Amino acid sequence: MVLYFIGLGLFDEKDITLRGLEAVKRCKRIYLEAYTSILLCDKGKLEELYGKPVITADREMVESYADQILEGADVEDVALLVVGDPFGATTHTDIQLRARERRIPVKVIHNASVMNAVGASGLQLYRFGEAVSIVFFTETWRPTSFYDKIAANRKLGLHTLCLLDIKVKEPNFEMLARGKTVYEPPRYMTVNTAIEQLLEVEEIRKEGAYDGSTMCVGLSRLQADDQQIVAGTMKELLSVDFGAPLHCLIIAGDIHVVEEEILAFYKVT
Numbered sequence: 001m002v003l004y005f006i007g008l009g010l011f012d013e014k015d016i017t018l019r020g021l022e023a024v025k026r027c028k029r030i031y032l033e034a035y036t037s038i039l040l041c042d043k044g045k046l047e048e049l050y051g052k053p054v055i056t057a058d059r060e061m062v063e064s065y066a067d068q069i070l071e072g073a074d075v076e077d078v079a080l081l082v083v084g085d086p087f088g089a090t091t092h093t094d095i096q097l098r099a100r101e102r103r104i105p106v107k108v109i110h111n112a113s114v115m116n117a118v119g120a121s122g123l124q125l126y127r128f129g130e131a132v133s134i135v136f137f138t139e140t141w142r143p144t145s146f147y148d149k150i151a152a153n154r155k156l157g158l159h160t161l162c163l164l165d166i167k168v169k170e171p172n173f174e175m176l177a178r179g180k181t182v183y184e185p186p187r188y189m190t191v192n193t194a195i196e197q198l199l200e201v202e203e204i205r206k207e208g209a210y211d212g213s214t215m216c217v218g219l220s221r222l223q224a225d226d227q228q229i230v231a232g233t234m235k236e237l238l239s240v241d242f243g244a245p246l247h248c249l250i251i252a253g254d255i256h257v258v259e260e261e262i263l264a265f266y267k268v269t
């Protein structure tokens with residue numbers, strides 16, 4: 001029997017591949033990785049399409065309770081559905097390794113992923129450096145490891161794909177202090193917040209990795225009918241409304257003449 005990792009694609013229930021759908025129909029148990037799906041996927045619509053129940057697996061379950069998912073996968077097919085591509089920016093290494101240890105065959109059914117932001121932006125894959133994640137700053141936690149990576153990329157003239165934070169299952173700390181566990185609604189980082197944070201870090205580090213005049217491309221809701229791709233300087237993009245989730249950002253390095261022509265179509269108006 002098989003443990004399937006099945007990509008759901010970038011937007012809604014219609015983006016699963018035919019190969020993915022056939023595999024889902026064979027599976028006895030279907031788990032949905034909750035992390036990005038909370039913002040994008042209507043579990044009810046998936047269940048209607050598949051004609052069977054779908055179990056939400058939060059990150060904790062996927063990472064720490066992989067055994068629950070694997071239980072019985074040696075006698076029946078089990079699927080783990082992941083928004084985007086199963087291995088796009090997350091590798092699910094732990095559950096894969098445990099499946100292999102138990103000699104459960106693993107099959108991956110790929111799909112479109114946030115990595116398609118590269119092509120969608122008109123910038124060229126081979127001119128990209130290391131991707132970074134930008135997480136929400138809090139009063140006490142303002143990690144800036146992305147700064148050095150962006151600086152290194154830009155020194156080499158390379159573009160940087162920035163994945164933006166999603167907060168799921170975040171406890172309300174006031175309630176926690178009163179002994180009650182209540183979760184905040186899920187939230188996602190906008191292109192605007194990402195740029196504000198980036199500029200704040202540049203203001204502190206002052207190493208000139210980028211500034212308000214650095215060319216960027218903001219992308220939101222890729223694959224949706226109302227997807228947005230807008231090119232402009234950091235300062236210009238600050239006032240663009242990118243709409244509903246999800247968002248990501250590309251910080252351009254040196255822009256090739258062909259890339260320039262495509263970016264002109266996406267230029268902020």
Ligand SMILES: C[S@@+](CC[C@H](N)C(=O)[O-])C[C@H]1O[C@@H](n2cnc3c(N)ncnc32)[C@H](O)[C@@H]1O
Binds near residue numbers: 082084114
């Ligand atoms: C961990 S990554 C993506 C993982 C997913 N497995 C994949 O392959 O796309 C999640 C981040 O990618 C970006 N992202 C995902 N889907 C997107 C979309 N449709 N449009 C714009 N950005 C997206 C957001 O910044 C989001 O926080």
